[in-house]
Amino acid sequence: MDIIFLLIPLALVLLVVAVAAFFWAVRSDQFDDLDREASRILFDEDSPPPSAGARPPKHEPKP
């Protein structure tokens, strides 16, 4: 089990990287608008032409 003397410090390096990434994300405003990002996936960036027959499936959200 002496491998932990190598693996745990390695994990700690990863931890530092993760914390740094999180700080960067928070400081660059990525957590500012959580409501909107949650529903971004619902919208198609390319809107279908008004008369197109093949419309995307209906995701009517519940009121």
Added chain:
Amino acid sequence: MADESCFHCGLPVTPEGNYPVTILGQARPMCCPGCQSVAQTIVDIGMESYYQHRQQCPPGSSPAADLVPDFLDSLNSWDDPGLQENFVHSLPQGSKEITLLISGITCAACVWLLEKHLRDQAGIAQCHINMSSNLALVSWDPEQTSLSTIIKAIAHVGYKAEPYTPVQQEAIIKRENKQALLRIGVAGLGAMQVMTYAVSLYMGAFEGIEPAHQQFLRWVSALVTTPVFFYAGLPFLQGAMRSLRNRHLSMDVPVAIALTFAYFSSVWATISNGPEVYFDSVCMFVFFLLVGRYLELRARHRSQSTSIRLSHSQLQTARKLDHEDSPLLVPADKLVPGDRVLVKAGEIIPGDGHILQGTGSVNESMLTGEQLPISKQVGDPVTGGTLNVEQPITVEISTLPGESTLSTLKRLLQRAEAEKPATFVLADRIASKFVLAVLITSICVYTYWWFHAPEDAFWIMLSVLVVTCPCALSLATPTAITAATARLSQMGFLATRAHTIEGLRHITDVVFDKTGTLTLGEFQLAETVPMPGEHSDTLLALAAALEQISEHPIARAFHGFKAHPDVKGRQIAANQGVEGQLAERTLRIGKPAYATPAGVTATPPAPCGQWIALADQVRILGWFRVEDQLRADADTLVQHLQASGKRCHVLSGDSSGHAEEVASLLGVDAVVGNATPQDKLIYIRTLQDNGAKVLMLGDGLNDAPVLAGADVSIAVAGASDLAQVAADGILLSQSLQPLQGILQLVEKTYGIIRQNLAWALLYNLIALPMAAAGFIPPWASALGMSASSLLVVLNALRLNR
């Protein structure tokens, strides 16, 4: 039938006014040309799927109704460089940037629609809309487009945008939010790491572990826990220090003591090879508590920023006249005494002064509560912030903006706010007793074991502190309050202060402002009495045709009716009425003295009420009675409040006797008419001195100091900016009905809080003796802590059902 409501805004569609638009392959009914034009624009730009994704209709009073040429023209003034100077930033590459506050955003579909629409406009470089704050950051190339074009483009899809300057409070909110997230991140990541080491250590405790490995794992845990304790746990340590300095035991004290003992004893155990380390408990404890507090913080921030948004006062502009009498748009706060300004009909007078030119009528309801305009002649003083109703006037400004009546009112408001009675918080009271009990018990336990087994004494005392984890206890109230705040905002009520919910629980007296709160604050036609030989429908059509051109509150009562097409040559007589021609006849509508031809005596059909006469040059044709109607649900609300043992009062600034009439109609306990803001404040103070806890509902600027002085205050929908700032909560819907549900929910919330506290105390009562006897191993105490906290959170979430 789905056909009955407007597909765009959800308002009912009248049979004669249907304006269909083909959306998603089907003809959909629209209620008005405004909605039709917006919906058509949305279809034309290929974003029909907005209608599939949206979760809510845009608000009923859709800005679409403003899509008249006048409104669009008025936007052109935004291109004036003098006005832009305060809002627009120039970017290095020559483009410009502005923050716009957008009203009408209800769901993510709105944001998507707006962003796509704006990005498709020529000359817009960037556009980002924040859905939680309703703010849009737009940058554009001034060579290709202009600010007014951008605001118009937003109006075309049915939203209203206005330039926005962020308030300092918002910067604080943003900073707090980020700070809290960073702490949670550190605590969470740290807790995950330390947990894995802790599992190894527990396994080792059962199955044997090499001392070198154990020591190594402990040192690594200490390393990871250190930033969690000192950085993420800092708010608890600071809070405890603060509360000790103030000689008041808050929940932070046992949290901080437990954390400090657990951390330092674990560090000591690591150095001296002691029996047990609690690093995992420290991290989990910090993490759980931070998450609980973050949820509470977010709920509070959300309602705070909504109220900031609501009370964001629009930039007030003034048309300053230069030497050649040509108007120039300037911000109102740049006016100095001696400036002459032109105020058009329907505009707000930008500052205190007197009339130089023109006669007109001014609505001073924001000062007095009186809805009817007051006639003003040349030389008469006018007050900044009041509304010029009918004709353009020229005003000479006489005071600096900082010394105006409006600023004085604002100062009165601040003073009232500073003297607001403090609300006692239930959880704090229980917490400080509990904290004291835990501290005394720990000391007793330590003393006992010090005599019986000195080497175990410290560890057992520590396990007492950890196992009586105040986690559940400190989460009991905030989680319930958070859930209640969220539920209340769904019900259309924003609690904007931390103590609002607590305060509502103790209310004994409810004080209503009359105009705009109990009544709608707008006149409605109550009765039509035609003279013999006349038909009431024809009279109404004539009246509507005449009153069309007037913005007088009484005239507005006729605006909804179908107007007679043949009335020509209409003219307003300030604060008197309107004159017009129908073929050979001269028609007059308005005050009886004005409308009736000379030589005819005017006697209204009934002695009481407000009667308007319609006449031609020979005789009176008919009478109309208008009144400021009660909100539909006012009487059920008053009955409900009285049934639950609360006294109801009505305060009113107007002197017409309508207040007494309304009061007797509703059967309230007390009524005061003709009251100034100062009188109202004194009235509330007197109630409070007699031991009452007062809930005040109001809307006007004149109510603001009273709102600030009451124990709890609520501003109703459409209240003035200042009233919303002064209030502890804001009713979002047009009806008073939610108040009933709000008070019930508050009761229920306190039921939940009591259950939570009872559970937390019970848990502690069971766990404490066992820990004191030395029976509880660390893993069991961690489990107990998590389970009890989870139960408290789940219980609080029941409020959201």
